[in-house]
Amino acid sequence: xxxxxxxxxxxxxxxxxxxxxxxxxxxxxxxxxxxxxxxxxxxxxxxxxxxxxxxxxxxxxxxxxxxxxxxxxxxxxxxxxxxxxxxxxxxxxxxxxxxxxxxxxxxxxxxxxxxxxxxxxxxxxxxxxxxxxxxxxxxxxxxxxxxxxxxxxxxxxxxxxxxxxxxxxxxxxxxxxxxxxxxxxxxxxxxxxxxxxxxxxxxxxxxxxxxxxxxxxxxxxxxxxxxxxxxxxxxxxxxxxxxxxxxxxxxxxxxxxxxxxxxxxxxxxxxxxxxxxxxxxxxxxxxxxxxxxxxxxxxxxxxxxxxxxxxxxxxxxxxxxxxxxxxxxxxxxxxxxxxxxxxxxxxxxxxxxxxxxxxxxxxxxxxxxxxxxxxxxxxxxxxxxxxxxxxxxxxxxxxxxxxxxxxxxxxxxxxxxxxxxxxxxxxxxxxxxxxxxxxxxxxxxxxxxxxxxxxxxxxxxxxxxxxxx
Amino acid sequence: xxxxxxxxxxxxxxxxxxxxxxxxxxxxxxxxxxxxxxxxxxxxxxxxxxxxxxxxxxxxxxxxxxxxxxxxxxxxxxxxxxxxxxxxxxxxxxxxxxxxxxxxxxxxxxxxxxxxxxxxxxxxxxxxxxxxxxxxxxxxxxxxxxxxxxxxxxxxxxxxxxxxxxxxxxxxxxxxxxxxxxxxxxxxxxxxxxxxxxxxxxxxxxxxxxxxxxxxxxxxxxxxxxxxxxxxxxxxxxxxxxxxxxxxxxxxxxxxxxxxxxxxxxxxxxxxxxxxxxxxxxxxxxxxxxxxxxxxxxxxxxxxxxxxxxxxxxxxxxxxxxxxxxxxxxxxxxxxxxxxxxxxxxxxxxxxxxxxxxxxxxxxxxxxxxxxxxxxxxxxxxxxxxx
Numbered sequence: 001x002x003x004x005x006x007x008x009x010x011x012x013x014x015x016x017x018x019x020x021x022x023x024x025x026x027x028x029x030x031x032x033x034x035x036x037x038x039x040x041x042x043x044x045x046x047x048x049x050x051x052x053x054x055x056x057x058x059x060x061x062x063x064x065x066x067x068x069x070x071x072x073x074x075x076x077x078x079x080x081x082x083x084x085x086x087x088x089x090x091x092x093x094x095x096x097x098x099x100x101x102x103x104x105x106x107x108x109x110x111x112x113x114x115x116x117x118x119x120x121x122x123x124x125x126x127x128x129x130x131x132x133x134x135x136x137x138x139x140x141x142x143x144x145x146x147x148x149x150x151x152x153x154x155x156x157x158x159x160x161x162x163x164x165x166x167x168x169x170x171x172x173x174x175x176x177x178x179x180x181x182x183x184x185x186x187x188x189x190x191x192x193x194x195x196x197x198x199x200x201x202x203x204x205x206x207x208x209x210x211x212x213x214x215x216x217x218x219x220x221x222x223x224x225x226x227x228x229x230x231x232x233x234x235x236x237x238x239x240x241x242x243x244x245x246x247x248x249x250x251x252x253x254x255x256x257x258x259x260x261x262x263x264x265x266x267x268x269x270x271x272x273x274x275x276x277x278x279x280x281x282x283x284x285x286x287x288x289x290x291x292x293x294x295x296x297x298x299x300x301x302x303x304x305x306x307x308x309x310x311x312x313x314x315x316x317x318x319x320x321x322x323x324x325x326x327x328x329x330x331x332x333x334x335x336x337x338x339x340x341x342x343x344x345x346x347x348x349x350x351x352x353x354x355x356x357x358x359x360x361x362x363x364x365x366x367x368x369x370x371x372x373x374x375x376x377x378x379x380x381x382x383x384x385x386x387x388x389x390x391x392x393x394x395x396x397x398x399x400x401x402x403x404x405x406x407x408x409x410x411x412x413x414x415x416x417x418x419x420x421x422x423x424x425x426x427x428x429x430x431x432x433x434x435x436x437x438x439x440x441x442x443x444x445x446x447x448x449x450x451x452x453x454x455x456x457x458x459x460x461x462x463x464x465x466x467x468x469x
Numbered sequence: 470x471x472x473x474x475x476x477x478x479x480x481x482x483x484x485x486x487x488x489x490x491x492x493x494x495x496x497x498x499x500x501x502x503x504x505x506x507x508x509x510x511x512x513x514x515x516x517x518x519x520x521x522x523x524x525x526x527x528x529x530x531x532x533x534x535x536x537x538x539x540x541x542x543x544x545x546x547x548x549x550x551x552x553x554x555x556x557x558x559x560x561x562x563x564x565x566x567x568x569x570x571x572x573x574x575x576x577x578x579x580x581x582x583x584x585x586x587x588x589x590x591x592x593x594x595x596x597x598x599x600x601x602x603x604x605x606x607x608x609x610x611x612x613x614x615x616x617x618x619x620x621x622x623x624x625x626x627x628x629x630x631x632x633x634x635x636x637x638x639x640x641x642x643x644x645x646x647x648x649x650x651x652x653x654x655x656x657x658x659x660x661x662x663x664x665x666x667x668x669x670x671x672x673x674x675x676x677x678x679x680x681x682x683x684x685x686x687x688x689x690x691x692x693x694x695x696x697x698x699x700x701x702x703x704x705x706x707x708x709x710x711x712x713x714x715x716x717x718x719x720x721x722x723x724x725x726x727x728x729x730x731x732x733x734x735x736x737x738x739x740x741x742x743x744x745x746x747x748x749x750x751x752x753x754x755x756x757x758x759x760x761x762x763x764x765x766x767x768x769x770x771x772x773x774x775x776x777x778x779x780x781x782x783x784x785x786x787x788x789x790x791x792x793x794x795x796x797x798x799x800x801x802x803x804x805x806x807x808x809x810x811x812x813x814x815x816x817x818x819x820x821x822x823x824x825x826x827x828x829x830x831x832x833x834x835x836x837x838x839x840x841x842x843x844x845x846x847x848x849x850x851x852x853x854x855x856x
Contacts, residue, residue, distance in 0.1 A: 071482035071490070102562055111620035161658055332549055336484075362548050370777070385792040388759060392789045393548045397487045400781040403743075403774035407802035409785065413757075415792045 017087055029212065036060060038335035039184050042086050046152060046187065051164065053055045059173040059183025062150040066177040072295045073301045073330040073359070078245050085185040087129040087212040123148045125206040127219055130187040141200060145314045146235040148204055149218050154191035163191065165220055169282045170253040170309075177348035178249040178277040178303075182218050186251065192233065194260075203265075208237040208250070209251035210274070216247040223253070225260040225288075230265040234454065237270055237298075245300070246274045254282035256290050258312065262292040267454055269461060270298035278302050287310030287340065293449045294321040296333050305363060308370075316382035322351045322440035322446040322458075325358030325390070326465050334363040334396075339372035340407075346376075351443055355465065366400075366407070373404040383413040384442055386435075408438040436466040472496040474568040476666070477694050477723035480754045480785060482550030490552075491551070492721045494692060496664055499606050499636055505583035506609045509623075510596040510832035516587035516621065517685040519836050522580040526574075527612055528560050531644060534606045534672045535560070537700055541729050548788050550611050561642045563670030564694020564723045569640050573610050581673045582606035585621035585649070594622040594654070594841060599637060601629035601663060606636040615677070616651035622652035624841060627659055629687075645679055647701065652680045654839050657748065659687040661716060666692040675701030675730070683719055685712040686851055696725040699764075700734035708737040711835030713828065714726055714747035715851065723752040728794075732763040739770045740835060742828045743779040750782040755796045764765055770800040773831065775824055821851045 028045075038326055039060050043053040070076060103428055109115075123137030125148070132150040141148070147159065155163050173183035190206045198359040210217045225231050237248070248270060256262045262282070276299040282290045292306050305402045308317040320336040336344045346366065354360040383392035392410045416438050424434035440447075440459055478491045509518050519526075523759050541824050547553060556567045563569060585591055603608065627637060637659070645651045651671070659665055665688040671679045685691050706726050726735035730798040735755060743749055755766035772781055785798045805827060813823035829852055836848045 037666060069485070071484065073549050076747070114671040222481070330549070359546065359549070363483060367485055383787075383789065385789060385794070388762070388792045389545065390790075390792075391546065391548065393485050394798075395481055395548075396785060397483055397489060398781075398783040398800070398802070399487060400774070400783075401779075403777055403779060403804045405774070405803060407800065409783070409798070409800040409802075410786055411785065411796075411798040413787050413789050413794065413796040 012032045021066050030084050030087050032084050032214065033081045034060065034063070034085060034181065034185065038085060042185055042187065045086065047156060049156065049160070052155065054396060056278045057170070057183045059180050063177060063184055066180055068177055072303050072332050075275060075301060075451065078247065079440060082214055082244065083247050084212070084215045085218065087215045088131040093168050094193060098160055123204045124388045125150065125190045127188045127206065127208045127399045128436035129210060129212050129215060130217065131189050137204070142198070144198045145195040146200060147191065151189040151191050159191060159193070161433050162193065162224070163222065166224065166253065166255060167207070168251070169285055170255070173250050175279065177277050179251065182220070182249050182251045182279070185216070186218045186220045187330060188311070189221045189250070192223040192231070193227040194231045196226045197228040200232070203232040203234045205234040205236065208235070210246055210248065214246065216242045219250045221250070221252040223262065224255045225257060225262045227258045228260060230261045232265065235264070237268050243273065246271070247277065248274055249277045252280040254290070256282060256284045256288040258285045259287040261291070263293065265293040265450055265454065267295045267458060268298055272298060274299045275301045282306070282307040282308045284310050284312060284315040284317060287314045288312060289315070290317045292319040292321070292335065293446065294319070295446060295458050296321070296323040296331055297419045298327045299331060300329060302331040304331055304333045305336050307338070308346070308348065309340060313341040313342050314343045315341055316344065317346045319348045319350070320446050320449050322358050322443050324353045324462060325355070325360035326467050327356040327358060329376070330359040332361040332363055336365045337367070337377070339368040339375040339377065342372060343374045344372055349445060350381045352381070352392055353386065353439060354383070354392040355386040357389045359391040361395060364396045368399045368400045368402060368405045368407070370401045373402060375402070376406045377408070379409045380413045382442070384439065385413065385415050417435065433464070435465050439466060470499050470501065471840070472499060472540065474572065476565040476568055476692055477721055477752060478555055478566050479723070479752055479786070479787065480552055480725055480756060482552060483784070486755045488771060489752065492692060492750070494666065496636065501606045501608055503595045503605065503607045503740065504576055504578040504609065506611055507597055507599060507816040509583060509595055511592055511599065512595055513591050515544060515586045515619070516595060517584045517586070519582045520579065520726035522582045522612070522622050525756050526582065527580055527642065527727045530612060530614055530769070531560055531672065534644060534674060534700060538698065538729070541758070541760055543598045545759050545790055549640055557583055559670070561670040562641065562698060562727070563640065563668045564696045564725060565666065565668040566694070568713040569666070572638070573608065573640055574650045576608055578608050578610045580667060582614060583621070583623060584614045585616060585619035587616040590620040591639070593630045593688055594624045597623065599625070599627045599739055601633050601635050601659065603630055603633040604635055605633070606724060607638070609639045613643045613651055613653065615645045617646045617653045618648040618782065620650040622840060624653070624656070624827045624839070624844065626844065627657045629660045629663055630653055630708045630783050631660055633660045636664045636665045636668060640668040643669070643679055645671070645673045645677035647675045647677060649677045650680070652755060654682045656684045656844060656848060657687060658692065658848070659834070661687065661689050664690045665690045666717070666757060668792045669695040671690060671697040671796055672675045673697065673699050673701055673704035673706065674835070676703045678705035678707070681709070682835065683710040684832070684848060685710070686832070686836060686848070686855070688718065690719045692721045694723040696727065698727040699735065700729050700730060702730045702731045705728055705733065706735045709830050709835050710739045712741040712749070713832055714741070714749055715744035715855070716746065720749045722750070725754045725756060726766055727756045727758060728761040728764045729758045730761060734764065737768045737827070740831050742773045742775060743781060746776070748780040750784070754786040754788060755798070756788040757791045757794045759790045761791045763826045764791070764794045766794070766796045768798045772802045773827065774802065828852070828856065
């Protein structure tokens with residue numbers, strides 16, 4: 001490695017690659033595969049109510065009947081018979097960091113989660129493999145009536161009716177094969193309810209860590225932001241790298257009620273043996289607003305297209321996303337929006353970077369239904385190719401069923417201009433630094449939407465990827 | 470016979486719920502009685518016509534180009550959901566795909582080969598006119614071959630009796646050798662009782678170009694495809710398509726520029742109007758293959774929606790396997806702007822008349838590029854009649 005690259009090589013990736021040995025004494029691991037017996041065992045382990053047990057078994061049937069999509073990245077190397085659906089620490093979930101088992105706590109401390117909680121978050125949930133190991137919300141936020149708890153507690157506790165009403169109603173198990181799998185074996189995740197008119201000034205965060213090799217993580221996040229309320233929710237995820245496939249098939253369901261606002265930010269940095277087949281969807285009611293900020297850096301293979309249904313009149317959505325596909329990665333990402341209400345508007349802006357043989361695909365759909373009079377949509381996607389062994393593909397789709405709509409779409413694909421690199425080098429930067437700086441600038445529209453700490457993490461990840469780390 | 474074919478495959482598949490990955494042609498009880506291309510008119514000395522060529526002859530014409538295409542193939546992965554293998558069997562990749570080749574072979578359709586002699590520049594267009602009568606069911610196949618350094622313009626016009634019912638399916642394949650240029654103009658003014666497909670495939674060698682103008686103004690259902698392989702260095706593809714769909718007309722299209730050579734250029738412009746309950750699906754792809762360094766591509770779509778019952782689907786794709794390229798796509802879809810309407814009304818023009826004016830203006834912006842004044846007048850008359 002030349003001296004030119006020193007500045008970017010110095011960044012330490014090892015923090016994401018901490019591997020804790022999970023011994024049988026401290027960890028329970030379900031046998032590999034997805035059978036009816038396994039689903040029944042998970043249901044028993046989790047003390048599901050009867051309706052959930054039935055829901056899981058019905059979902060498994062659907063999973064076995066559905067086919068994999070023929071349009072996305074290849075998943076042939078993902079052998080479902082070698083994936084364990086459920087791995088958990090034998091320790092219960094804690095409300096204090098000091099009570100979390102030492103090895104797990106160390107991992108989260110090195111990822112900076114407790115520090116972030118102290119400094120900039122209103123509440124934190126930390127999931128390790130299949131279960132949450134820590135959950136806490138600041139008193140002043142809890143005093144406002146905000147509920148932030150793990151899904152299992154919500155399912156069996158005082159919010160059970162609410163969970164029953166909303167669980168997998170927005171993403172039914174029939175949606176696609178991995179939604180069905182999620183319905184069968186889901187475990188962990190967070191439940192958030194923000195009461196009417198409550199504005200949560202600082203974000204809540206859930207952090208998902210998949211430590212076990214050859215395991216799946218299937219957490220379920222259910223957020224209801226009631227009328228006139230306001231929330232920023234941050235999701236982070238990482239895993240150490242193994243040479244066997246891991247699977248993430250989580251599900252996020254977001255209900256944004258009348259005149260409410262929800263911002264959902266994600267920095268995804270799964271390890272590069274991860275198949276990230278995640279589903280996220282928001283239902284937005286009258287006058288409400290949904291904002292997505294999404295950074296995809298990790299994973300071996302990704303299928304990720306957060307979807308927004310603009311159901312209510314005057315509802316709006318904005319999606320800002322960046323995907324960085326490096327060596328060995330096939331990241332198929334984008335967004336979907338359905339305009340149903342009148343005077344709805346959507347704005348999708350994405351950036352995609354491909355390097356070292358990585359495949360980055362931007363895929364989207366915009367549907368404007370016949371009733372969605374005066375709908376407006378604007379889609380912009382930029383792709384940057386950093387070499388000629390990679391791929392950058394842009395595959396958008398639009399289905400417009402009313403004349404009373406205003407649709408704009410633009411896509412661009414290109415490279416870093418030699419002039420820009422030359423200019424920066426003439427100001428004393430090395431070529432590698434100049435290229436890294438240009439890529440960071442390209443990603444700026446996304447990083448500026450993130451809280452400062454996360455923007456810094458994202459820029460570090462970009463530098464790391466640029467150095468081939 | 471019954472037609473049951475999947476055509477217009479997107480080069481890379483996407484979500485199934487968009488129902489745009491391909492289209493199905495289903496027409497029952499067709500009695501194809503005519504497979505011979507009408508005698509080309511206005512043939513200058515530098516142009517030769519062979520009207521009974523076989524598929525083996527076509528293979529021989531494209532053999533050299535196909536060998537060069539094979540030599541350029543790499544082991545690099547294609548896009549997710551790659552559909553290229555579906556059409557591997559084609560002599561020349563076309564927009565609609567291999568099933569059109571299969572149909573032509575099954576019906577033993579003779580190929581008319583029009584060849585421009587080396588180094589000749591033919592100014593006057595060659596005309597091929599299809600005039601359908603009620604009940605006509607027609608297939609036709611042509612190859613336009615521009616030898617080194619030549620230029621040729623071919624105008625194909627599809628017309629019919631006012632209330633004719635019937636079917637016409639055409640495949641036109643193009644080879645522009647080094648430094649050659651082919652101008653292909655197709656104008657479709659069929660009655661609303663006719664179903665129509667029009668399939669184009671072309672290859673451009675070094676510094677060669679294909680300029681295509683298409684106007685789809687009639688027929689009940691139209692399927693159109695055009696795929697041009699920019700094989701050679703500095704080769705070019707320009708396309709201008711204008712379409713007007715009304716009542717229950719449908720237009721289903723698939724345009725692809727495969728950019729393989731260095732410093733190739735493609736520009737594809739689509740301008741259309743949808744009225745009443747018309748439906749249209751546009752698939753447009755710029756595909757920058759490995760080795761296309763220095764290439765540029767631009768694809769622009771502009772659709773005017775003039776009824777609450779129209780359906781407009783748009784699938785604009787850019788596929789890229791090369792760093793040093795510049796590809797763009799833009800789409801503007803919507804109704805007449807309030808400013809435009811207000812301006813027209815302030816000049817005493819009512820809303821309906823303003824719409825008609827805008828439709829005519831849109832169509833004429835494409836029609837004016839056709840190098841034949843008499844045909845432009847026929848297009849204007851046709852549009853005036855149907856509006």
